Amino acid sequence: MRLPAHRRLTFGAALLAAAAALSPAATAHAAVIRPAATPAGASTAPAPRPDLDALVRALRSTTAAGAPGAMARFTGPGRPVAKAVGVRDRVGGAAMDPRARFRIGSVTKTFSAVVLLQLAAEGRLGLDDPVERHLPGLLPDGGRITVRHLLSHRSGLPDYTDAMFERTVPGFEAVRKKVFSPRELVGLVRRAPRAAQPGAAYAYSNTNFVIVGMLIEKATGHGVAQEYERRIIKPLGLDDTAYVHPATAVPGRHVRGYLHPDEAGAPLVDATEQTASWAQAAGAMISSPADLNTFVSALLGGRLLPPRMLDAMLVMSPTDAARTRFYGLGLRRYDLTCGVRVYGHTGTVQGYYTYAFATRDGRRALAAMANTSNRGQANTALGGTLEAVFCGGKSASGPTGRGLATTPRPTPADADADLPERG
Incomplete structure (x- = not known):
């Protein structure tokens, strides 16, 4: 259900009012949304037609693997297509609804990266600035770690x-209603041993994007919610998208999320209501399939960043031995079995798995969600929606190939482990 702008979200009115008070110079970038353009070198070959039967099979495989429900929405040539299976509320029995809102987890990181890259384009900071320059004293090695x-x-x-979610349900319940400051979260690992020397290796860490949020707030003098709103949400008309921290509810029509405990056979835990304060700029946003389609299409289509910043975002390094998965600046790339490359992000937050990806030109986009977590088989099955849509289903349910549908359960070190798979 797409709400009128004045009814977008109950907590959005204050953000809009604050944005309206900003100077014209401060809002100039947010007001300009350039039309999409085909990037140089983009393939002009006909794209495989989406296999809708394979898409539904992938969603059903997701529910068979333990998710109460799953859904996907695809945009491309012709009208948008949405499919859903299962339920969005186990107690009331409401069917999964592709119009409903849900927690998007680490897809939030791409929103955060876009805002920071806009600030870099405006000269507020540099990508190779040390963290120490903008947040002095935050990290003992902040002079060596760059933006x-x-x-x-x-x-x-x-x-x-x-460590926070080493035990899935107890860890979650310990932070469900807590409100952290960003410095508290960074402080948990401030002096912990480093995974690698700065710049030496890829090591996925939510800590990075908590600091990204701090940099946004330092550079603008505003909370991250206000910057998401005025730079991305309002210009693109994302009526179902917001940074909800520290409110615990997902307002409006929404999907309830269910967390699998570590113990086999233990009942699912309804994780819908939480502050998500432990995630902040790394994972505390909500959205809908339609809004995620719009966002990733606009980003890849060149409507949110100037060309040099989008190019910087798309400089990718491999994150797996097979070299089929890559990471840039707050953005993933998956090389699918049919040769198509898709860009976007995955999300894992208690009760929800999300995929939001588009082709390089932004003309085809997919958003898929399952309302469970700590269930790697369900996450893997949901990844099969990418092959079904972008490859025509050639390997979405097949036993061979390099497709996401055949990848093993993610681990904390895996390229897709937004959280430890324990939580």
Whole structure:
């Protein structure tokens, strides 16, 4: 259900009012949304037609693997197509609804990266600036860790969620209603051993994007919610998207999320209501399939960043031995079995798995969601929606190939482990 702008979200009115008070110079970038253009070198070959039967099979495989429900929405030539299976509320029995809102987890990181890259384009900071220059004293090695290192997960900073969610349900319940400051979260690993030297290796860490949020707030003098709103949400008309921290509810029509405990056979835990304060700029946003389609299409289509910043975002390094998965600046690339490359991000937050990807020109986009987590088989099955849509289903349910549908369960060190798979 797409709400009128004045009814977007109950907590959005204050943000809009604050944005309206900003000077014209401060809002100039947010007001200009350039038309999409085909990037140089983009393939003009006909794209495989999406296999809708394979898409539904992937969604059903997701529910068979333990998700109460799953859904996907695809945009491309012709009208948008949405498919859903299962339920969005196990108690009331409401069917999964592709119009409903949900927690998007680490897809938030791409929103955060876009804002920081806009600030870099405006000269507020540089990608190769050390963290120490803007946040003095935050890190003992802040003089060696750069903004680019944070955005690319090459800072070497450990992930504070590893210890926080070592035990899935107890860890979640301990933070469900807590409100952290960003400095508290960074402080959890401030002096912990580093995973690698700055710039030496990819090591996914939520700590990086908590600091990205701090950099946004330092550079603008505003909270990250206000910057998401005025730079991305309002210009693109994303009526179902917001940074909800520290409110615990997902307003409006929404999907309830269910967390699998570590113990086999234990009942699912409804994780819908939480502050998500442990995630902040690394994972505390909500959205809908339609809004995620719009966002990734606009980003890849060149409507949110100037060309040099989009190019910087798309400089990718491999994150797996097979060299089918890559990470840039707050953005993933998956090389699918049919040769198509898709760009976007995955999300894992208690009760929800999300995929939001588009082709390089932004003309085809997919958003898929399952309302569970700590269930690697379900996450893997949901990844099969990418092959179904972008490859015509050639390997979405097949036993061979390099497709996402055949990847093993993610681990904390895996390219897709937004959280330890324990939580």
